[in-house]
Amino acid sequence: MKTKLLVEDGPHLHQGLSVSDAMWDVIIALVPVTLTSLVIFGFESVMIIVSCVLGALLGEAVVRKKKGEEARFSDGSAMVTGLILALTLPPTAWWMAIPSYFMGGFVATAVFRELMGGLGNNPLNPAVASRIFLLMARMSSVYVAQPLVEINEAFAPYLYDIGSLDAFSKATPLMVMGGKVEEAMPSTLNLFLLNEGGSLGETSVLAVIIGLFYLVYKGHIKLHIPVAAVSTVFVLAALFGQNPIHHVLSGGLIFGAAFMATDWVTSPVTDKGRIIFGIGIGALVALFRILFFVQELWVGVGGVAFAILIMNLLVPTIDRMTARTAYGKNE
Amino acid sequence: MATRGDFQGGIHLPYNKELAKDEPITEISMPEEIIIPLSQHIGAPCEPLVEVGDEVKAGQKIGESSEFVSAPVHASLSGTVKAIEPRPNASGDSVESIVIEVAQEQESISYEQERSIDEVSEEEIVEAAREAGIVGMGGASFPTSVKLSPPDDKPIDTVLINACECEPYLTCDHRMMLEQGEELIAGVKLLMKAVGAEKCYIGIEDNKPDAIKNLKGLADDSRIKIQSVPTQYPQGSEKHLITTVLGKEVPSGALPFEVGALVQNVATAIALYEAVAFGKPSLERVVTVTGQNIKQPANLLVKIGTPVQHIVDECGGFIENKTKVVVGGPMTGNAQSDLNVPITKGSSGIIALPEKMVKGNDDYISCMKCGACVENCPMRLYPNKISTLVEENDYDETENYYPLDCVECGICSYVCPARRPVVQQIKKAKGEIAAKKH
Secondary structure, eight states, X not given: OOOEEOOOOSOOOOOOOOHHHHHHHHHHHHHHHHHHHHHHHTHHHHHHHHHHHHHHHHHHHHHHHHTTOOOOGGGOHHHHHXXXXXXXXXXXXXXXXXXXXXXXXXXXXXXXXXXXXSTTTOSSOHHHHHHHHXXXXXXXXXXXXXXXXXXXXXXXXXXXXXXXXXXXXXXOHHHHHTTSSOOOOOOHHHHHHOOOSSOGGGSOHHHHHHHHHHHHHTTSOOSHHHHHHHHHHHHHHHHTTSOHHHHHHSTTHHHIIIIITTOSTTSOSSHHHHHHHHHHHHHHHHIIIIIIHHTTSOOSSSHXXXXXXXXXXXHHHHHHHXXXXXXXXXX | OOOTTOOSSOBOOOOOGGGTTTOOEEEOOOOSEEEEESOOSXXXXXXXXXXXXXXXXXXXXXXXXSSSSOOOEEOSXXXXXXXXXXXXXXXXXXXXXXXXXXXXXXXXXOOOOOSOTTTOOHHHHHHHHHHTTOBOTTTTOOXXXXXXXXXXXXXXOEEEEEEOOOSSSOOHHHHHHHHSHHHHHHHHHHHHHHHTOSEEEEXXXXXXXXXXXXXXXHOOOTTEEEEEEOOOBTTTSHHHHHHHHHOOOOOTTOOGGGGTEEEEXXXXXXXXXXXXXXXXXXOEEEEEEESTTBSSOEEEEEETTOBHHHHHHHTTOBSSSEEEEEESOTTTOEEOSOTTOBOOTTOOEEEEEEGGGOOOOSSOOOOOOOOHHHHHOTTOOOHHHHHHHXXXXXXXXXXXXXXXXXXXXXXXXXXXXXXXXXXXXXXXXHHHHHHHHO
């Protein structure tokens, strides 16, 4: 029996985890909240998720092909981006919104990931950035593009009018909290377990937390960012005399803190940095919700996404600020 | 600042020590030829003292250098010099080596107690270490006589015996602590005497309670403490053992004497005792032969220069014929492309790993900035930054992240989910920086 020697560089052991394992684990972690969104919204939820994921897969494939690289469906990253984006969107039954969801997924991977350096080098969380892109598109459709819609009704919807996006069919807890609608605030238990006002990913805080702990258990992420972000909102809400429990449990805060702010690529590399990053997100969310909401500056949608996006841009600064001293460099 | 009892970073590994830890040290049959590299140490290579065709005797000095930082080499078996030529070694380099055809009849060398270790002077200990060609046997292979001669203005108060054996799979130091405890304690006393140290800690990872117990029973000198240390890779890195036991950090670029410490490995201390007491040169060492793909794991007393193939054959060969063979520990050792490489003074193990354990990570992807390498780097470096900069060929910029301080423990590559060859990239940065400075 002839020996065949296998040669490679050391170290000769590896902990076994790969990036694609982590991506698939994120998808597993998103299963509980995806299921609750399906239970509550049914077909609307399916439509949104499928559109976003297909858009994300296509966006990645198209740009990678242009760059002369192979498509990379199997690593799960595009699917993760599409699914997370879908879960930040409100339900809608209007079929005309499908192109915009598809476009959101496409833009997320094509523009905010592949054209901004590719997986690992994108400065912004693609799902978050694309969520804001859709929000902006929605605003422009209202304020800017309306005349165009009239000019070319057949063409314009695909480009500008994204239909009922962000027009929630039901009042969200945040709207209730901000006094935008005259409705009773859902009970804390409802907010925590199952709640139909809000985006797909806001349907159950419990389902989000189950997913979060799965990722922590698997060793992919740590709790620093979510805990820092959520407790900052809690403390600031209490300081401003608002109900901190309602603030923490409503809107996309828990979902964003668990699944969007913990993205490896767009968050700091040290625990210290992660805590600062989380506090920053929490402070911005509180600012948007408490100050802007009251002053009619904002519609109360996308606050978490904006907060994460702004903090994404500050990651290099935070990493520099929190740089540690190497061993033996103390003296 | 470091605190006594721990260092920042480091990880727990699957140790797989049970494969070989209960195998007593045994001797093996003679190989047909031995290959003695003229450089088995850090420092100047030796010049051969023999010619092709010469008869040499076991223990005879066959290579030497007049440089201070060097260590002579000896014939480990009697025989005839067959060739003096470059031969591959386990580090993947080609090194000028003396190849000896081993004689069938070996005179048995009997080492008698030549001198009492209580009567030797400091100078005699250093001289014996030099003559015997003793180098650090934990893998770094730094000449021991040089380590025992620190600058006069740097007094050494503490000897640390590195008995961590923090690399997975390896059990040779563990076996020596169980079977050669008296020799180890005697070697410790010689080390303390040579440098004038007042105390000694024998640092043993707490996954070897039997070794700790055995040495506690044997240490008959109140100045020698058996120090249990946490099992955490790379506890056996010289700097990290110092931090754990003494609570001090060795300044960047400095050697342990800067903090008053001398660190020596278990096998080295035993070799020093044998050199001083019996005049025995460094011509054999204990090698752990292990791994999931070796038929009979063992701890073997092997003559320096024995080809790896011969040792593998002695252990029944491989289970699967497709195998990775690592010489050294699995974290810092090298995979071999040729099993005709010799065991040298610093070779602590031969590890045969089956095909399913091959990482196959030639297809790595961009850094995901997950921070795993940053979190676990025991030198508190930013391996991610160095890795990315090396990819961009920006070696000047890497210097801001101190690649020269890297101890090459391999944790960064071990934890990287993008399977990036981080430690190889840091080694490359070191090479480029060194090349630029010359």
